[in-house]
Amino acid sequence: DADVTQTPRNRITKTGKRIMLECSQTKGHDRMYWYRQDPGLGLRLIYYSFDVKDINKGEISDGYSVSRQAQAKFSLSLESAIPNQTALYFCATRTDNRNEAFFGQGTRLTVV
Amino acid sequence: GDSVTQMEGPVTLSEEAFLTINCTYTATGYPSLFWYVQYPGEGLQLLLKATKADDKGSNKGFEATYRKETTSFHLEKGSVQVSDSAVYFCALSDQVKAAGNKLTFGGGTRVLVKP
Numbered sequence: 001d002a003d004v005t006q007t008p009r010n011r012i013t014k015t016g017k018r019i020m021l022e023c024s025q026t027k028g029h030d031r032m033y034w035y036r037q038d039p040g041l042g043l044r045l046i047y048y049s050f051d052v053k054d055i056n057k058g059e060i061s062d063g064y065s066v067s068r069q070a071q072a073k074f075s076l077s078l079e080s081a082i083p084n085q086t087a088l089y090f091c092a093t094r095t096d097n098r099n100e101a102f103f104g105q106g107t108r109l110t111v112v
Numbered sequence: 113g114d115s116v117t118q119m120e121g122p123v124t125l126s127e128e129a130f131l132t133i134n135c136t137y138t139a140t141g142y143p144s145l146f147w148y149v150q151y152p153g154e155g156l157q158l159l160l161k162a163t164k165a166d167d168k169g170s171n172k173g174f175e176a177t178y179r180k181e182t183t184s185f186h187l188e189k190g191s192v193q194v195s196d197s198a199v200y201f202c203a204l205s206d207q208v209k210a211a212g213n214k215l216t217f218g219g220g221t222r223v224l225v226k227p
Contacts, residue, residue, distance in 0.1 A: 103155035
């Protein structure tokens with residue numbers, strides 16, 4: 001099994017619908033992140049969490065919310081999806097600020 | 113704030129050619145630097161890293177040297193293979209608390225190696 005698992009892998013949803021993307025990890029890391037990838041823009045940080053009680057906004061948090069249900073689980077929600085939220089979404093975990101992040105395989109979200 | 117700039121692609125090469133992908137950065141403190149690779153349909157994987165000035169990261173024939181004086185971390189490989197076709201991301205993690213403990217990415221460079 002993968003260390004960082006994202007579900008679903010692909011999703012098509014309609015404008016205005018609420019959708020949740022889920023991430024779970026078996027690495028035991030405290031730090032978890034949600035990124036969005038758009039062509040030519042690299043990865044942009046949406047939200048990050050250092051533990052269950054510590055959640056922080058990233059550079060593009062508008063229109064998104066998160067929930068850290070446990071050390072191993074970090075969910076991203078789009079309360080009312082819009083077409084420009086169509087993107088590839090990645091969850092990542094990390095031990096600390098000096099070391100690398102470990103990524104899930106991504107969720108491709110299309111909002112029509 | 114922190115930023116990473118890397119050359120735009122796509123970069124198209126023949127097998128066994130020399131590959132260089134330029135990466136420069138701006139950071140508040142003394143960052144750790146990373147190169148990640150993304151193969152088609154997959155997530156990002158760490159390729160190599162360097163945590164202080166003059167360190168050289170290396171893996172799978174790729175190398176990058178942390179140059180503080182030029183704020184650069186260019187990726188090189190002497191002889192590429194078709195299997196190196198992927199998108200490469202340069203990233204930094206600033207050690208200064210005010211930077212927010214984030215991992216900041218460049219825009220990615222797509223590399224296509226032809227037989």
